[in-house]
Amino acid sequence: xxxxxxxxxxxxxxxxxxxxxxxxxxxxxxxxxxxxxxxxxxxxxxxxxxxxxxxxxxxxxxxxxxxxxxxxxxxxxxxxxxxxxxxxxxxxxxxxxxxxxxxxxxxxxxxxxxxxx
Numbered sequence: 580x581x582x583x584x585x586x587x588x589x590x591x592x593x594x595x596x597x598x599x600x601x602x603x604x605x606x607x608x609x610x611x612x613x614x615x616x617x618x619x620x621x622x623x624x625x626x627x628x629x630x631x632x633x634x635x636x637x638x639x640x641x642x643x644x645x646x647x648x649x650x651x652x653x654x655x656x657x658x659x660x661x662x663x664x665x666x667x668x669x670x671x672x673x674x675x676x677x678x679x680x681x682x683x684x685x686x687x688x689x690x691x692x693x694x695x696x
Contacts, residue, residue: 583617583664583671591673598676602655608643609660609676616662616671631661638663638674654678 598605622628628641646652661674
């Protein structure tokens, strides 16, 4: 298959600038993973690439960094990238990059996802 074209959204570029101000090495880690996807290959298991659900159906997410066991997630040790691939146009579209708490605020503890009794 042909190599995919890369099309970052403005939100993705803004997110990268914020991440670079926190830790410049994050950018090279994200680029390495995106390069694998641009070759139309699957990411290694450690990236935990998966489809998103609910309001993000149709998008995927991969983990660049996961908070070490026993440590609280931060904007530097909990980094993920949201993307989609348009197979018809052969384009990888990068949507967002950042921590779970920045990209999905309140989603882990929100009452809206818990069943009311």
